[in-house]
Amino acid sequence: MGNNMIIGYAAGAFDLFHVGHLNILRQAKSRCDHLIAGVVSDDRLLETKGRRPIISEDERLEIVSSINFVDQAVLEYHSSRLKTWQEVGFDVFFKGDDWKNTPKGIELEKQFKTVGVKVEYFPYTMHTSSTKLRIALAQLSAPSDQARQA
Numbered sequence: 302m303g304n305n306m307i308i309g310y311a312a313g314a315f316d317l318f319h320v321g322h323l324n325i326l327r328q329a330k331s332r333c334d335h336l337i338a339g340v341v342s343d344d345r346l347l348e349t350k351g352r353r354p355i356i357s358e359d360e361r362l363e364i365v366s367s368i369n370f371v372d373q374a375v376l377e378y379h380s381s382r383l384k385t386w387q388e389v390g391f392d393v394f395f396k397g398d399d400w401k402n403t404p405k406g407i408e409l410e411k412q413f414k415t416v417g418v419k420v421e422y423f424p425y426t427m428h429t430s431s432t433k434l435r436i437a438l439a440q441l442s443a444p445s446d447q448a449r450q451a
Contacts, residue, residue, distance in 0.1 A: 340358060
C-alpha cells in the first residue's frame with residue numbers, strides 16, 4: 302500500500318446481516334482508501350455477549366468479504382483492539398455512534414490515540430439491529446397462544 306493510503310477498520314459481529322451493517326461499511330469505505338472489516342469470532346461473541354451468533358463466523362466472514370465496499374475481511378479474535386491493530390494495521394477505526402462518549406468509547410479513543418489511530422463514529426441504525434431481528438425470529442418460532450391452548 303502506498304504511504305499516503307488511509308487504511309480503515311470497521312469491526313462487528315455482522316450477525317443477521319442487515320442494512321445497518323451495510324451502512325457502516327459503506328460510510329467507512331467513503332472515508333478511507335482501503336477498508337478492512339473485522340468479523341468478531343464466535344468465541345469472542347460468546348465471551349462478550351454471552352451467546353453465540355446465529356450465523357457462524359465462517360459464513361459471516363464470507364458474507365462480509367463479498368460486500369463491494371470491503372477490500373479485506375479478517376476474523377477478530379482478540380479482546381484488545383490494540384492487539385488487533387498490531388496484527389492488522391490501520392489508521393482509522395470506525396464505530397457506530399452508540400459508543401460515542403460512553404466509558405467504552407472514551408477508553409477506546411484513549412488507547413488508539415497512543416498509537417496514532419483516529420476513531421470515527423457513524424450514525425447507528427436505530428430501526429434495525431441484529432438484536433431486534435433475533436427477538437423477532439424467536440417470536441416467530443415460538444408456539445402461538447392458540448396452539449398452546451389446544
